[in-house]
Amino acid sequence: xxxxxxxxxxxxxxxxxxxxxxxxxxxxxxxxxxxxxxxxxxxxxxxxxxxxxxxxxxxxxxxxxxxxxxxxxxxxxxxxxxxxxxxxxxxxxxxxxxxxxxxxxxxxxxxxxxxxxxxxxxxxxxxxxxxxxxxxxxxxxxxxxxxxxxxxxxxxxxxxxxxxxxxxxxxxxxxxxxxxxxxxxxxxxxxxxxxxxxxxxxxxxxxxxxxxxxxxxxxxxxxxxxxxxxxxxxxxxxxxxxxxxxxxxxxxxxxxxxxxxxxxxxxxxxxxxxxxxxxxxxxxxxxxxxxxxxxxxxxxxxxxxxxxxxxxxxxxxxxxxxxxxxxxxxxxxxxxxxxxxxxxxxxxxxxxxxxxxxxxxxxx
Amino acid sequence: xxxxxxxxxxxxxxxxxxxxxxxxxxxxxxxxxxxxxxxxxxxxxxxxxxxxxxxxxxxxxxxxxxxxxxxxxxxxxxxxxxxxxxxxxxxxxxxxxxxxxxxxxxxxxxxxxxxxxxxxxxxxxx
Numbered sequence: 001x002x003x004x005x006x007x008x009x010x011x012x013x014x015x016x017x018x019x020x021x022x023x024x025x026x027x028x029x030x031x032x033x034x035x036x037x038x039x040x041x042x043x044x045x046x047x048x049x050x051x052x053x054x055x056x057x058x059x060x061x062x063x064x065x066x067x068x069x070x071x072x073x074x075x076x077x078x079x080x081x082x083x084x085x086x087x088x089x090x091x092x093x094x095x096x097x098x099x100x101x102x103x104x105x106x107x108x109x110x111x112x113x114x115x116x117x118x119x120x121x122x123x124x125x126x127x128x129x130x131x132x133x134x135x136x137x138x139x140x141x142x143x144x145x146x147x148x149x150x151x152x153x154x155x156x157x158x159x160x161x162x163x164x165x166x167x168x169x170x171x172x173x174x175x176x177x178x179x180x181x182x183x184x185x186x187x188x189x190x191x192x193x194x195x196x197x198x199x200x201x202x203x204x205x206x207x208x209x210x211x212x213x214x215x216x217x218x219x220x221x222x223x224x225x226x227x228x229x230x231x232x233x234x235x236x237x238x239x240x241x242x243x244x245x246x247x248x249x250x251x252x253x254x255x256x257x258x259x260x261x262x263x264x265x266x267x268x269x270x271x272x273x274x275x276x277x278x279x280x281x282x283x284x285x286x287x288x289x290x291x292x293x294x295x296x297x298x299x300x301x302x303x304x305x306x307x308x309x310x311x312x313x314x315x316x317x318x319x320x321x322x323x324x325x326x327x328x329x330x331x332x333x334x335x336x337x338x339x340x341x342x343x344x345x346x347x348x349x350x351x352x353x354x355x356x357x358x359x360x361x362x363x364x
Numbered sequence: 365x366x367x368x369x370x371x372x373x374x375x376x377x378x379x380x381x382x383x384x385x386x387x388x389x390x391x392x393x394x395x396x397x398x399x400x401x402x403x404x405x406x407x408x409x410x411x412x413x414x415x416x417x418x419x420x421x422x423x424x425x426x427x428x429x430x431x432x433x434x435x436x437x438x439x440x441x442x443x444x445x446x447x448x449x450x451x452x453x454x455x456x457x458x459x460x461x462x463x464x465x466x467x468x469x470x471x472x473x474x475x476x477x478x479x480x481x482x483x484x485x486x487x488x489x490x
Binding site: 035 | 398400401422424425426427428455
């Protein structure tokens with residue numbers, strides 16, 4: 001590990017825009033440019049751009065690439081064909097999760113794994129340790145920048161910059177094409193906001209061109225830069241897990257609600273363990289909740305029963321800018337995990353009543 | 365950023381404005397900027413005497429929560445009622461309509477230990 005903080009290729013641009021910069025996952029990142037709430041609403045209603053170049057990108061290549069990916073990830077990557085993306089996770093061999101990630105099928109023997117910035121080194125070492133298949137691995141994390149252009153107007157802004165037809169690119173599909181004169185941009189219909197839009201992967205030395213082109217093209221749509229603050233409220237409204245908060249090396253994918261990306265159609269790290277766990281039943285589950293009493297739950301606040309006994313833990317919490325309610329995710333005992341159940345959150349010494357609700361919190 | 369000269373400031377970024385035996389307390393423009401959008405001001409200490417640097421409540425921003433510390437020992441007389449429906453006043457007018465509590469001061473001697481505008485600015489390096 002190194003103590004020096006890393007910067008994305010757009011660091012100076014963020015500073016010139018007056019962004020408040022904070023250390024995040026080893027990078028100096030923009031947390032907000034103007035207001036968390038304004039940026040949140042911009043993405044829900046219009047279009048905003050996130051610099052998420054801190055994310056890591058690994059290439060897995062060669063005739064055994066799929067074998068390695070099938071072994072280290074929980075989802076079934078054999079379903080992927082070129083141009084398709086899959087959400088997945090890396091089980092850690094001890095029942096927990098190394099990271100969650102996106103798997104891009106670039107070609108039959110070429111895959112891109114997109115991992116969390118905080119886990120780049122850990123993931124790389126883990127996958128390498130499992131590579132008895134002889135797949136070729138390359139870490140391009142330091143070379144690739146990523147802009148997430150998100151919101152209902154994202155498509156029409158990007159469309160002004162490319163001849164690639166965006167309409168036919170379905171959710172969790174991608175193509176490569178020229179955007180703003182930059183060749184071979186990965187144009188991916190993905191995101192972490194639930195607001196629609198695309199994620200664009202480009203080399204570091206091209207990202208400022210892309211950024212400037214997006215902001216020029218998006219003037220009529222009121223395009224704005226969006227910080228990590230709004231990214232967190234947007235993802236939480238959708239109930240999307242954040243690694244390090246809601247999932248980590250001590251949580252298993254089934255209790256985290258990631259059963260849908262845990263496919264027992266193949267053998268993978270922890271598949272036997274997880275299969276048994278599924279058969280025997282889980283002890284706890286990650287659920288969404290809304291506070292009934294006024295207050296805001298935050299990560300690590302205890303979940304209690306009416307008698308004040310701790311029965312779980314909040315993993316994420318905020319006030320939802322879109323629905324105006326105090327929302328959160330928490331691990332609770334399975335018998336309390338059904339929507340409608342009442343739990344209590346210990347908010348700084350006060351027990352506030354909350355109701356378990358179905359996800360997502362925000363239904364568009 | 366502005367730091368009015370008629371206020372005293374704490375290293376925890378509260379301000380206090382003395383009016384006779386009473387005083388108003390809030391957070392500085394710097395503090396509201398660091399916190400971001402304030403969505404809830406949670407103060408349940410009306411009627412209590414709280415010691416200097418004691419917690420009199422908390423302020424919730426979108427991203428974070430922060431304790432509020434009383435600059436001098438005093439009794440909490442009133443919470444700004446406007447903040448109940450408009451906590452964003454702390455962002456838009458931190459020294460005016462965004463005041464948080466009105467207190468009666470127990471020990472006026474403690475005021476001299478607080479920072480004036482110039483000292484607070486130099487603490488912030490602005």
